[in-house]
Structures are given as C-alpha cells and as structure tokens.
Amino acid sequence: MTNFSSANSAHLAAKFRPPSVDQVRVGGFFGPRIETIATTTAHTLLDRCIAAGMLDQVDPDRPNPGLRIPFQNGNDTVSTQMFWDSDFGKSIEAAAYGLLHKPDAALEARIDEIVDAYGRLQDENGYLNSWYQRIEPGKRWTNLRDCHELYNAGHLMEGAVAYYHATGKRRFLDIMARYADHIASIFGPGDGQKRGYCGHPEIELALVKLGRATGERRYLDLARFFVDERGQRPNGQHYYDREARERGRDPSDYHFATYEYSQSHIPVRDQRHVVGHAVRAAYLYSGMADVSTEFGDGSLKPALETIWGHLTDKNLYVTGGFGPSAHNEGLTFDYDLPNETAYAETCAAVALVFWASRMLGLGPDRAYADVMERALYNGALVGLSLDGTQFFYDNPLESRGKHHRWTWHRCPCCPPNIARLVASIGTYLYGEAQDEIAVHLYCDSVAELKTAGVAVRIRQETAYPVEGSVRLTLEPEHAAEFTLSLRLPGWSPQVTIRVNGEVLDPAGVEEKGYAKLTRLWQAGDHIELEFAMPVQRLYANAKVGVDQGRVALQRGPLVYCLEGVDNGEDLNALVLQPQSGFRCEVVDGIGGLPALVTTGWREKSESDHLYTLSAPQRVPTEIRAVPYHVWDNRDDGEMLVWIRAEADQ
Structure with a gap:
C-alpha cells in the first residue's frame, strides 16, 4: 500500500496549477456535452473496448487474448495491440469524469471490474502491461522506441488519478503507484538502471498528476528524469541505438529514419523546432512545461517558448489542429497546411490543449490561452459527434463528401482522448497560485x-x-x-x-x-x-499557397465552415463579396450554436467544356456557415473552411 503523505517542498516551486476536476462544476456550453459523455460516450467507449477484446487481453482469468472482431463496415478486423492499455486508461479517465458529473452505479461497477482485472494481472514487483505479460512475455523494456510500454503506463496512471478524484476509491491509484515505484526502480541515473525513455512521450504528464494526487515527490523526480534524459547520448551513444543492438537489430533499420519522429534527436533544452509526430511532440512539451512549473526550472523555458512560436507562427491550422501528414502523423515543413489532405489528428489538438494549459502554469499569458481555446473549440471538439457515439481521427479542412466520423478505429486513441478532455474541461478554466x-x-x-x-x-x-x-x-x-x-x-x-x-x-x-x-x-x-463578437475574416500568410484568395470565418472562438447540406454542391464555386454583412441564424442539428448567413455569388460555367475563353458567370446566392466542430452531424455532403473571397477594392 502506498503511503499518501502531504505535499512537500517540490510543490512550493509551482506557480500556477489547474484545479482538480472535482473542484469545478460546469454547465453552459459544455454542460450538455459532459452530460452526453456521462450518459452515452463513457458506456460506448467501454462497450467498444471490451468488444475489441481489451478485457480479454488484460484479465488473466479470461482465455484467448488473441481475439479478433469485425469493426466499422465489417471489412476489417481489430487484433490485439500493444497500446490497448492506454485506450482502457483513457476510457476509464473519461468515465471517471462522467461520474463526477452524474453518478452511475452501473458505470462505476464496470470500471471496478476492469480495475480488478488489472489488479489480478499485476506482478508482485508492480509491473503491469497486458501486452508484455500475456502476448509477448519476456520482452519487457526491450523496445522503448516503438512499443508504447511507458506510454501505456502513463494513461493508466491518469485514469487511476481521475477515478480516485471521482470516487475516492484508492485501489486503482494504489495499483498504479506500485507500478510507478517499479518503473522508478528500473529507470534512472543510478548504477544498473536504464537511462531510457518512451518513444511516445506521455508518462511525464501522468507522473506529475500522480505526484500531485499523492503528494509524493519521487513521481515528480521520475518525470523530470524522463524529460532530462531524452535525446542525451551518454558515452556517445543514443539510447535507442544501444537498445536496438541489444535486441539484435540494426539501429538504422527504422521506418521513420530519424529520431525527430519522437523528439529524441537532441536533448530537449537544445530543441527549437516542432518536429515529428504531432501528438508525441505536444505530449513531450506538456511534460516539459509541467516539470518547469513544478521545479521552477527556467532552463526549459527558452526551448518551450521557441518551439511554441515555431508551431503557432508557421505550422498551426486555423482550427488549432496541426500535423498535416498522414505518413508520420505529424510535421513536414513550414507553411505546409493542405486542406483536403490535412491529417490534423484529433489527439494532436487535444494534446495542444494540454500543452497550452501547462504553459499557463508559468503564469497567465494570452498567447497560450487563445491557442488553447482555438484548439479546444475547433480542432479537438470536432472529433466527437453531438450524440457522443462517433469520432473523427483525422480532420481535413475540406471534404468532397466522403469523410465521415468512425464508429470505431483500428487505432482507437482519439475517441477516449477527446471524451476525457471535454469531460474534464473544468480544470482548464482556471489556474490557482x-x-x-x-x-x-x-x-x-x-x-x-x-x-x-x-x-x-x-x-x-x-x-x-x-x-x-x-x-x-x-x-x-x-x-x-x-x-x-x-x-x-x-x-x-x-x-x-x-x-x-x-x-x-x-x-x-x-x-x-x-x-x-x-x-x-x-x-x-x-x-x-x-x-465584442464580430464575424471576422481571417487571411492566411502568403506562403500558404492553397489559401490565397480565400478567407476563413471566425466569430468569437469558433471557426466556421460551409457544408453541402446548407449550400448545395460545388462549395468552391461560392465567393464572398468584399462588404458582405453577416447575420446569425438558428439552424437545427448544430448544438444550439448560431449559423452565419450572408449573400455572395455562385459561379457557373456557360458550358461543360473543361476550359473556355469566358469567365464563369456569377449569380447572387445565400451563403450559410456553421461552426467547424459540428460538421458531419447532419446529412452527408461537402465541407469547406477556406472560402473564396473577392478582394477588397
């Protein structure tokens, strides 16, 4: 049993902390969304996790951890995955926040069943990972670069902290504290310890949460170790290179070719550019900001501030999403912001909210809070349907009508991630110092x-x-x-x-x-x-070629888009007039938010020829825009964020 002592001197260096989620009761805009998560999404997540076989993989009393089931349209299958513990952890976290909003004995009992299974699975020394205990025994801690071992631990820790705050039950918290203690015995600068860190940052955030919840400094110290060690080359050798050789592999045999993919190419204090996998990046920077706040470590600020500027000045979508490439689920080159092929993973926008919130731990600064709000209301919230049962993984800013939310996904990281963010939104509203x-x-x-x-x-x-x-x-x-x-x-x-x-x-x-x-x-x-909340036209930097001659519409924190259900086909044929005024209008099916309505033009060609010598004719038409995060909640159809606009004279 872990000893839960009072907070110690390490906490005194912290400036601003978010309140725990049980300190804030939320209504208004987010209230109905939290209600939906509490009553629908939380059960949906557990239903689909269990249907995929996650509990079979965890519970040592259940046979067949290699179960496969059909998903989506029945044309594909889900198989056992090394990161399933993380999905369970996030789903428990989202459900816990739902319980804070609305007690649900049945939901609580379901979580207790999963917690009990993890309790039975846990080794005597505290180790806990369903993949390495039931699917690939004997390989633990052999491939931190690729295999999510510490990442899984982090999400389980966050789920345990949330469930403790929601119910006061310590069983899951005790389980994960024991695992954290085991990890601390394996990793560190001491003799015989591994000087490694996860290829997918996340545990850093979780250890800070665990340290805050338990008052135990050692968890904060371990988070700091993982941040400090990343990208170091003790004895001139990168940890992932040595690790690969120890398992008999050539370090150069690496799909992504560069350790920029996991932000481990150089030590974190030397980094100045946002690179690699978008979610991993924002999770790492979140952990860096947490460590900077908890330890009063100003040496991390130059890197954090410069990386932040590189993201927001040259690589951030107007929706608050980032990471344009499906190949690496991340960054490419500056000003590369395609619309129709934008990846902009829901998890990346969620992670950006995490990062911005933690930058505010250093003190109130609108540069961070405005981006947090943009990412929250647009790039993140779009990932969850209004009925709480369907999800976006990638989030283009233009669609020809074929992009829709998933019932589930072969990599179901985004559904519980957006659910846990929305259900815990109260903790992001305030900071205490x-x-x-x-x-x-x-x-x-x-x-x-x-x-x-x-x-x-x-x-x-x-x-x-x-x-x-x-x-x-x-x-x-x-x-x-x-x-x-x-x-x-x-x-x-x-x-x-x-x-x-x-x-x-x-x-x-x-x-x-x-x-x-x-x-x-x-x-x-x-x-x-x-x-004041005027409708504003946003213009992209001239280096973003795809958005030239176009504008994005924003009112307050909400970025708007056109949908085919309101405007018909060929949204790229619509053109805004320079002085078009907008009015707000109630539209069914978009969560009670106002639509923006104005008069513009629709261009029509005189013939069906591909090229002609005559410019298209312009016909006056009504143009209606809805908040980006609610698109694809009604009928199928096209979608467009960046709208053609005639230049001011």
Whole structure:
C-alpha cells in the first residue's frame, strides 16, 4: 500500500496549477456535452473496448487474448495491440469524469471490474502491461522506441488519478503507484538502471498528476528524469541505438529514419523546432512545461517558448489542429497546411490543449490561452459527434463528401482522448497560485478554489460562446486581498470591464492579455465582462499557397465552415463579396450554436467544356456557415473552411 503523505517542498516551486476536476462544476456550453459523455460516450467507449477484446487481453482469468472482431463496415478486423492499455486508461479517465458529473452505479461497477482485472494481472514487483505479460512475455523494456510500454503506463496512471478524484476509491491509484515505484526502480541515473525513455512521450504528464494526487515527490523526480534524459547520448551513444543492438537489430533499420519522429534527436533544452509526430511532440512539451512549473526550472523555458512560436507562427491550422501528414502523423515543413489532405489528428489538438494549459502554469499569458481555446473549440471538439457515439481521427479542412466520423478505429486513441478532455474541461478554466486566481476560459460554472490562504468560490454566468457577456461573482470565505486575472481574448476588438458596476479601462489593467485586478475581495463582489463578437475574416500568410484568395470565418472562438447540406454542391464555386454583412441564424442539428448567413455569388460555367475563353458567370446566392466542430452531424455532403473571397477594392 502506498503511503499518501502531504505535499512537500517540490510543490512550493509551482506557480500556477489547474484545479482538480472535482473542484469545478460546469454547465453552459459544455454542460450538455459532459452530460452526453456521462450518459452515452463513457458506456460506448467501454462497450467498444471490451468488444475489441481489451478485457480479454488484460484479465488473466479470461482465455484467448488473441481475439479478433469485425469493426466499422465489417471489412476489417481489430487484433490485439500493444497500446490497448492506454485506450482502457483513457476510457476509464473519461468515465471517471462522467461520474463526477452524474453518478452511475452501473458505470462505476464496470470500471471496478476492469480495475480488478488489472489488479489480478499485476506482478508482485508492480509491473503491469497486458501486452508484455500475456502476448509477448519476456520482452519487457526491450523496445522503448516503438512499443508504447511507458506510454501505456502513463494513461493508466491518469485514469487511476481521475477515478480516485471521482470516487475516492484508492485501489486503482494504489495499483498504479506500485507500478510507478517499479518503473522508478528500473529507470534512472543510478548504477544498473536504464537511462531510457518512451518513444511516445506521455508518462511525464501522468507522473506529475500522480505526484500531485499523492503528494509524493519521487513521481515528480521520475518525470523530470524522463524529460532530462531524452535525446542525451551518454558515452556517445543514443539510447535507442544501444537498445536496438541489444535486441539484435540494426539501429538504422527504422521506418521513420530519424529520431525527430519522437523528439529524441537532441536533448530537449537544445530543441527549437516542432518536429515529428504531432501528438508525441505536444505530449513531450506538456511534460516539459509541467516539470518547469513544478521545479521552477527556467532552463526549459527558452526551448518551450521557441518551439511554441515555431508551431503557432508557421505550422498551426486555423482550427488549432496541426500535423498535416498522414505518413508520420505529424510535421513536414513550414507553411505546409493542405486542406483536403490535412491529417490534423484529433489527439494532436487535444494534446495542444494540454500543452497550452501547462504553459499557463508559468503564469497567465494570452498567447497560450487563445491557442488553447482555438484548439479546444475547433480542432479537438470536432472529433466527437453531438450524440457522443462517433469520432473523427483525422480532420481535413475540406471534404468532397466522403469523410465521415468512425464508429470505431483500428487505432482507437482519439475517441477516449477527446471524451476525457471535454469531460474534464473544468480544470482548464482556471489556474490557482499562492496569491492569484486566473480565469483562462469562459463557461457557465462554479469553482471552489483557494488562494492567499482563503477558499474562494467563483461563479461564472454566461452563454459564451454564443454571446460575449460574462458575469463572475466571488464568494471568499472571508475578505482577502489577491489578484484575479481575467483573459481578454485576442479575437475581441472591444472589451468592457465592470467591477461592482464601476467601469475600468482595460488598458490600465492589462498584462500579457489578462486584466489583472488586485484588491480586497469580499463576498458578493462581481465582475461583468463584455467581449465584442464580430464575424471576422481571417487571411492566411502568403506562403500558404492553397489559401490565397480565400478567407476563413471566425466569430468569437469558433471557426466556421460551409457544408453541402446548407449550400448545395460545388462549395468552391461560392465567393464572398468584399462588404458582405453577416447575420446569425438558428439552424437545427448544430448544438444550439448560431449559423452565419450572408449573400455572395455562385459561379457557373456557360458550358461543360473543361476550359473556355469566358469567365464563369456569377449569380447572387445565400451563403450559410456553421461552426467547424459540428460538421458531419447532419446529412452527408461537402465541407469547406477556406472560402473564396473577392478582394477588397
């Protein structure tokens, strides 16, 4: 049994931390989505994991861990996979957050059954991995580069922490703490220890969560080791090269050819460019930011800040997705942002939310929070259907009508990933520090926070993102002086701030895109924010050739797209006029969000000839755009984010 001690001095270096998910109750825009996850998606995830054979692989009391079943259209099969533990871990995590929102005895019993199976599977020394215990025994810790061993452990740890927060049950947490202790005995700088790290970063984030939940410094220390060791070449040899030789393989026999794929090409503090597999990249940078925050390690900041700029200035889709290539599920070269073939994996946008949130651990900064919001509302949320049962893996910005959500996927990482993000959204809304509370995202919610030694309840009342009005009411347990930092979204050209009815000049209180309000706060104090939400046209850098002569539409945090169900076929024949005004309109089937409606042109050719000497005719037409994240929830059809637009005269 792990000893759960109080937090220690390592935690004192932390500046801003997100509240645990049980500290925030969420309604408003995300409330119905969390309800759907709690009542539908959580069961759906477990149903499909178990149907695929994951519990058969885990439970030593069950035979046939090599089960195969049909999926999707019955033309393919799912077979046992080395990363299944991670899918179970994320599914448990999503379900745990659902339980916080809405108790469900049947769902809890299902999780307990899975936890019990992992308990029976665990070795006496703490080791726990269904693939290496039941499918390939004897090969543990022999191929960290390719085989997700530590990655799986990380997702199980995160699921255990979430289930502990949701139910107070420690069995899964104890199981994973024992496994973490075993890992710490295997990996480290000591004599006889392995100086390795996972080819798929993730365990770094999980160990920080485990350390925060248990108060045990050793888990934070292990996270720091994995971050510090990555890309090092002790004795002039890369760990993955030595590992390959030890298993009798040529290190050059590597499908991806370069260790940039796993961000292990050079030590992390020397890295300056976002490279390789997009999800692995953002998970690593999240872990780096966590370590920087927990240990007050400023040596990681130059790398983090420069990599962030490289991503957001040259490689980020307008939807907050990134990683254009299906080949490596990741990065290629700067300004390579194709639309129809965009990969932009749902998990990558989810991971970007994680990374941005952790960058905010270093202090409120709109540069990170605005990107977090963009990725959340667009590139990530698109991965989950409104009914909570279907999922996108890759997310193009243009479709000819053949791209649709999956019922399941042969690599089902995205379904539980987007579900756990949405169901835990409360933890991303706020940040707590010694004498400051930050509000990063706006959503109807009630948060129980603590700063300046006092418990503070904050109530947000808002219809955001449909409207830009937000009212926050503070209820400290007694009067206390502290700073309340409120994000001023970069997309809003005009902001009004009132504190107890008194209008403040935003410029007089703004710092790094946040209104910093320091005062003696008393129960009943309230702040009213009004963010102007015009429809904005976004233009791509001229180096992004595919988007020239086109615009993307944005209102508030939402990026919009055209769908064939609203606009007919040939969406590329539609052209926006320079001064077209937009109106908001209610449309069924898009989650209660406004559609944007304007008048433009539709181009029509005079003949069916492929080429002619005559320009197409333009016919006035109504153009209707809907939020990108809700596309493909209604009838099949085309989709387009970057819309042709006549240039201003």
